[in-house]
Amino acid sequence: MRTRPLKVALLGCGVVGSEVARIMTTHAADLAARIGAPVELAGVAVRRPSRVREGIDPGLVTTDATALVKRGDIDVVVEVIGGIEPARTLITTAFEHGASVVSANKALLAQDGAALHAAAEEYDADLYYEAAVAGAIPLIRPLRESLAGDKVNRVLGIVNGTTNFILDKMDSTGAGYQEALDEATALGYAEADPTADVEGFDAAAKAAILAGIAFHTRVRLDDVYREGMTEVTAADFASAREMGCTIKLLAICERAADGASVTARVHPAMIPLSHPLASVRGAYNAVFVESDASGQLMFYGPGAGGAPTASAVLGDLVAVCRNRLNGGTGPGESAYAALPVSGMGEVVTRFHISLDVADKPGVLAQVATVFAEHGVSIDTVRQQGKDGEASLVVVTHRASDAALNGTVEALRKLDTVRGVASIMRVEGE
């Protein structure tokens, strides 16, 4: 074994960073044996140096992250700051100064992955980011390496623990969205400002990263259709249950049937209770991957948290250190397929539509005619009347988003339709 240690600079020492530092210390001998050389924490860049950091030599702590990545003797920079800047500049600077990078930064990877990969390649460095998607769950590496000889057609998963906790709570207790969110906040599952989670931004960033790797095509955050889950109601859950379904916020990356384009989207959807994703509880994550040869694979585990995310970071750190000792790099960006990323209009799925209608004869015929005129075939209709008002629940066969939108627009113009209470996609069948 080499005795000269590999030097690691840690950018950020919050929930994840402190776990990375802790494990680097407590598991030092194991890491050295697995890498073939010791790894040494050479510096820790933080914003608030005064905070006591248990187990970290105060002499390593600095507020000057730029100087740390510019030192020139750093082998690997571990970036767990999050956000776009200063993370992006620091990572680029790290490459320029000879370091490889391990990052957990989904937002940055989803927005600027291509540029960062190009920088890594220019400087013959590694850029690894298993921790950016679904915490501890090995997903990037299986997609990028284990399935490198297969053709992935679909990635379908729960990649945000906060929203899964909220939806699971609504499902199991009948709580409304706000009540479930309040509980998630109280328990520390949701942040004070939950926007990134509940509006699907976090899941959309992960969908962009997963789609890019799965389809060997650049997919940016802007390419991902995104719908949050703040409008999911207890009534939606009741409707879902009547269909033998539950509701999950799903990230779905699909290759079109003709193979010529791909789509990526995040939205709440009904899935059958018999689907393995339906039983993913609390803040857990799970991702289904469907490929030509392998068939359906599922990966399940804790999608967030300091220790699980640190586990993913350290797995990457070991890989990057090994590559460095071997004098090479691991697989870089693979975007050769360069498939067009289609918009939501091209997506074909089933829909569950709940309408408030007048309770009089002929309404169902009117509504059915509108669906037929737009080429959307109806699977089932359920009608419930009360006090001159009625609700009509329509479940369609597979239809494009464009056709469904046209249908709904026309429905809204009918005198007998008082309102469209909810529209939800049905997936996983």
Add this chain to the structure above:
Amino acid sequence: MRTRPLKVALLGCGVVGSEVARIMTTHAADLAARIGAPVELAGVAVRRPSRVREGIDPGLVTTDATALVKRGDIDVVVEVIGGIEPARTLITTAFEHGASVVSANKALLAQDGAALHAAAEEYDADLYYEAAVAGAIPLIRPLRESLAGDKVNRVLGIVNGTTNFILDKMDSTGAGYQEALDEATALGYAEADPTADVEGFDAAAKAAILAGIAFHTRVRLDDVYREGMTEVTAADFASAREMGCTIKLLAICERAADGASVTARVHPAMIPLSHPLASVRGAYNAVFVESDASGQLMFYGPGAGGAPTASAVLGDLVAVCRNRLNGGTGPGESAYAALPVSGMGEVVTRFHISLDVADKPGVLAQVATVFAEHGVSIDTVRQQGKDGEASLVVVTHRASDAALNGTVEALRKLDTVRGVASIMRVEGE
């Protein structure tokens, strides 16, 4: 991209081999893009050259596998023959002649993994074998790479599809073992001689491989405790259901509580219906991995079959080809921890014991005394009488296998105990 192709020799062209050849042809452009050079099927060694092999150039087919691996221009040998010989000699010869090896051979890896890894290292070659365990499910790579910075404490899984099909059938239809086996055979899930599957040899080989990688310790097939599932009865399933459990054939690799030793075992066990492994149906496989930092991860998918296994082989093929182009090798054997592998006596778990006893007063007291004398604490007892005979079902708290064996031996000596109908471990709680 390099234009000179990497040359691949395929040993075996059965269910898996023919799929590997097919995908190498149909996905040639994708494989080339992902590797950075084209791959070319340079030869296919078979036993029966006369059989028609669709899509394979007859000029590539040979019966002389040894000459093929000795050619000297082969970059990667893909071994999908199975069994110990001639596979072992062919793999060693391949290393000696400059090739890396991708194998799906669990029996060989479990028996001679250390020697083969040593040969690979000696000749600076790769030995990859994702397909040897759980078909298409990425498991070797996640354990070896993704979790390289973590400490794995437990691997618990269903790694044999044939036995899972049989047990699932018994559970869902109430069928006996023989009836379920007959159906599995008729449907092609079980081989004409099902011994390797139903007696747990196949699962034990996989357990040895998984334990070795998970604990960075050499674990041979002989180190794995093995109990088949031919004696599981419909009555056992009825008992399991009363406990809210089902029965699965599990492979379990564990680090002892003190961390100083490891165990590996394969046996039928009751697991709670709420455990994710309980809902693994048909011939699917699923593996739980518990680690210090990552917590519980689960990997699920098709555990066998031509295409899924080929997917795993091709993922390895891409990785090995990339390594070759980079002039390096991937991670080799990691056995530095060299922990002692303990026998079954050290394993601590719960037990479900079903006794046939005389239906008279004092029997329960006698039986309970025997458990107490051997330090095995009883969780629940259920007594059922009929016609002077009674059955007593005892579920214990956690106890060592050694203590349980002592208890059962003493129970058999009691006049009032007519027989021990079944003993089954309870896992996953």
